[in-house]
Amino acid sequence: MTVETRFGRYGGRYVPETLVPALDELTIAWEEAREDAAFQAELARLLADYAGRPTPLYHADRLSAAVGATVLLKREDLCHTGAHKINNALGQALLARRMGKHRVIAETGAGQHGVATATACALLGLDCVVYMGAEDVVRQELNVVRMRLLGAEVRTVKSGSCTLKDAMNEALRDWVANVRGTHYLIGSTAGPAPFPVLVRDLQAVIGREARTQVLERFGRLPSEIVACVGGGSNAMGIFHAFRDDPVRLTGVEAAGEGLDSGRHGAPLNRGSTGVLHGSFSYLLQDAWGQVTEAHSVSAGLDYPGVGPEHALLKDSGRATYVGATDSEALAAFRRLAELEGIIPALESAHAIAYVLRGGEGGAGFASDDLILVNLSGRGDKDVHIAADLLAKEGVR
Amino acid sequence: MTPDGMRPGGTTSDGVRPRQQSDGQNVTGGQTSVGARLSTVFDRARAEGRRVLMPYITGGFPSPEDCTRLIASFLDAGADIVELGVPYSDPVADGPVVQASAQRALAQGVTTDDVLRLAAAHRDRAPFVLLAYVNTVLAYGPERFFACCAASGVAGVVVPDLPADEADPLIAVAAQAGVAVILLAAPPSTDARLELIAGKARGFIYCVAVTGVTGMRARSGDELPELVARLRARTTLPLVAGFGIGTPSQAREAGRLCDGVIIGSALIDMVAKSPTVDAACATTAGLVRATRAALGG
Numbered sequence: 125m126t127v128e129t130r131f132g133r134y135g136g137r138y139v140p141e142t143l144v145p146a147l148d149e150l151t152i153a154w155e156e157a158r159e160d161a162a163f164q165a166e167l168a169r170l171l172a173d174y175a176g177r178p179t180p181l182y183h184a185d186r187l188s189a190a191v192g193a194t195v196l197l198k199r200e201d202l203c204h205t206g207a208h209k210i211n212n213a214l215g216q217a218l219l220a221r222r223m224g225k226h227r228v229i230a231e232t233g234a235g236q237h238g239v240a241t242a243t244a245c246a247l248l249g250l251d252c253v254v255y256m257g258a259e260d261v262v263r264q265e266l267n268v269v270r271m272r273l274l275g276a277e278v279r280t281v282k283s284g285s286c287t288l289k290d291a292m293n294e295a296l297r298d299w300v301a302n303v304r305g306t307h308y309l310i311g312s313t314a315g316p317a318p319f320p321v322l323v324r325d326l327q328a329v330i331g332r333e334a335r336t337q338v339l340e341r342f343g344r345l346p347s348e349i350v351a352c353v354g355g356g357s358n359a360m361g362i363f364h365a366f367r368d369d370p371v372r373l374t375g376v377e378a379a380g381e382g383l384d385s386g387r388h389g390a391p392l393n394r395g396s397t398g399v400l401h402g403s404f405s406y407l408l409q410d411a412w413g414q415v416t417e418a419h420s421v422s423a424g425l426d427y428p429g430v431g432p433e434h435a436l437l438k439d440s441g442r443a444t445y446v447g448a449t450d451s452e453a454l455a456a457f458r459r460l461a462e463l464e465g466i467i468p469a470l471e472s473a474h475a476i477a478y479v480l481r482g483g484e485g486g487a488g489f490a491s492d493d494l495i496l497v498n499l500s501g502r503g504d505k506d507v508h509i510a511a512d513l514l515a516k517e518g519v520r
Numbered sequence: 521m522t523p524d525g526m527r528p529g530g531t532t533s534d535g536v537r538p539r540q541q542s543d544g545q546n547v548t549g550g551q552t553s554v555g556a557r558l559s560t561v562f563d564r565a566r567a568e569g570r571r572v573l574m575p576y577i578t579g580g581f582p583s584p585e586d587c588t589r590l591i592a593s594f595l596d597a598g599a600d601i602v603e604l605g606v607p608y609s610d611p612v613a614d615g616p617v618v619q620a621s622a623q624r625a626l627a628q629g630v631t632t633d634d635v636l637r638l639a640a641a642h643r644d645r646a647p648f649v650l651l652a653y654v655n656t657v658l659a660y661g662p663e664r665f666f667a668c669c670a671a672s673g674v675a676g677v678v679v680p681d682l683p684a685d686e687a688d689p690l691i692a693v694a695a696q697a698g699v700a701v702i703l704l705a706a707p708p709s710t711d712a713r714l715e716l717i718a719g720k721a722r723g724f725i726y727c728v729a730v731t732g733v734t735g736m737r738a739r740s741g742d743e744l745p746e747l748v749a750r751l752r753a754r755t756t757l758p759l760v761a762g763f764g765i766g767t768p769s770q771a772r773e774a775g776r777l778c779d780g781v782i783i784g785s786a787l788i789d790m791v792a793k794s795p796t797v798d799a800a801c802a803t804t805a806g807l808v809r810a811t812r813a814a815l816g817g
């Protein structure tokens with residue numbers, strides 16, 4: 125099966141000519157590998173024995189009682205390295221090895237993708253360089269140490285807004301200069317084709333497992349699926365298996381200081397169409413096409429772009445995209461810890477916040493609603509940020 | 521959300537707004553005229569036994585006023601065509617020197633219209649080529665963008681993140697305005713891709729001399745001979761080398777193979793390091809003159 129390069133009018137490959145042959149090579153490699161039983165068996169073995177799949181589907185009783193509906197958490201936070209990012213990193217690192225590329229580069233925001241990539245490279249004996257914005261190096265310091273321990277070189281990016289967008293620019297420049305021996309292991313469903321499909325395919329295991337688990341336990345499909353959206357990989361990962369089912373799909377973007385504050389990371393809610401990092405999608409930009417800075421308390425959602433498949437899902441109405449603010453996310457971070465003994469990543473806390481406020485428009489849920497939330501990662505990396513902000517808000 | 525008067529092309533002065541019936545040569549709207557003004561320059565240079573010299577500067581760098589003086593000084597020193605960059609927030613094809621110049625221009629509020637105005641101010645002396653990342657073209661509105669280019673003396677537009685496979689819609693719109701979309705070819709391009717590029721290119725083909733981003737290098741052009749040989753077998757269009765060419769001797773090497781040479785980062789670096797605009801004009805004019813001599817003429 126061929127890998128699609130467009131989702132409706134979205135997607136494409138808007139990159140320097142130097143990279144196009146590498147994207148062609150990667151497309152062919154993935155078309156072959158995803159049909160290759162031996163490759164799939166090796167990936168399945170690593171996902172099971174190394175990453176800890178399948179992840180549990182947890183019926184969150186006290187959270188359910190608090191919102192008046194049944195809430196299920198897909199526990200990607202229990203994956204090795206602490207987030208869904210490992211699903212993609214293992215798959216692409218195997219693919220890099222298969223293509224004979226010995227050097228892997230990656231961008232990272234929260235550091236979870238950087239840690240996952242450094243881990244997969246350590247496992248497979250590949251050289252690893254991770255680009256990370258200077259601001260994120262500070263706010264996700266723990267993950268910087270983890271990456272270095274795993275043998276990766278972390279390069280601090282000091283251009284632009286010093287966050288994920290700039291790390292991605294720098295990784296693309298590295299790839300332009302070293303394209304022949306290097307694989308660029310993109311961490312989300314963004315970037316030029318074939319990355320949006322490649323990453324979605326590798327993350328789709330989340331939804332496949334969850335669909336089976338929900339049907340086995342409840343004998344019916346969930347009524348709604350909720351996931352946070354940065355570049356969009358954990359959301360596409362859980363949505364994909366349910367795409368043809370009568371199930372509401374809800375993506376939660378970072379509303380930062382408010383969707384109308386001008387300080388957020390919500391391109392699907394408040395952006396316009398254009399090109400960022402190689403694909404045509406929604407992004408935050410000014411009237412001249414200059415990309416504007418995003419803002420979110422969570423580094424993994426602090427990105428002015430979004431994957432092109434989400435742009436199509438938005439336009440077609442198949443999925444709905446809403447926002448959760450910094451303070452809603454912080455409250456949800458704390459609430460989930462108290463109610464369930466689970467400290468979520470600040471990214472995932474945005475999805476929890478939407479559930480806690482009673483869904484779209486705060487309307488509340490029906491008692492027979494079955495809500496499946498992708499708990500994309502764990503919050504160890506965020507405890508010091510949460511401590512500062514909670515203190516600032518006067519929360520004891 | 522956008523204050524009136526900040527809209528692309530909205531409130532601009534001379535030359536930027538498309539004129540109905542202006543420059544007969546450029547705004548005829550026919551395929552035939554696409555790149556005509558560029559071919560004239562290459563034909564004349566060939567007849568005179570020299571290579572075309574195309575200095576690059578980020579539009580509005582170091583400031584709009586100083587930039588216009590630099591452009592005039594490049595032309596005085598023997599530039600055939602001037603390439604002006606539209607500063608962009610996320611220039612993935614550019615190294616640190618060009619990036620920093622774009623950030624400095626953007627910090628002063630330089631817009632696409634300002635860059636077009638710079639070209640328009642010197643349009644009678646030479647044709648201009650713009651370098652614009654695809655999102656700046658899309659945001660402006662491609663039809664209006666290329667019409668404004670034509671009205672400002674811009675004969676070609678290099679879009680560094682628009683590979684040939686994605687270029688058809690913009691090529692068509694640009695052709696309506698008589699503007700050439702300049703395609704790039706790079707060392708990793710396969711023969712099949714060069715075939716595709718040669719089939720769609722107008723004006724000239726931009727040969728990326730190194731596998732990498734823009735910026736000065738001690739060695740450059742090792743990969744150029746092979747790329748040029750593969751392209752010559754597929755096109756009669758002029759070939760222009762750029763990326764990593766920053767000295768007269770590097771330009772001479774590239775000029776042995778190609779019909780034209782672009783120098784960019786070396787000039788921008790000189791400007792960035794100059795204490796005054798007079799010093800910047802003097803040092804850059806020196807490099808342009810020496811490169812001119814290295815390329816004949």
Ligand SMILES: Cc1ncc(COP(=O)(O)O)c(C=O)c1O
Nearest residue numbers: 236312354355356357358424501
């Ligand atoms: C735990 C977690 N969730 C979500 C995200 C956002 O990325 P995506 O939208 O690709 O899932 C990140 C990114 O760093 C993350 O670490």
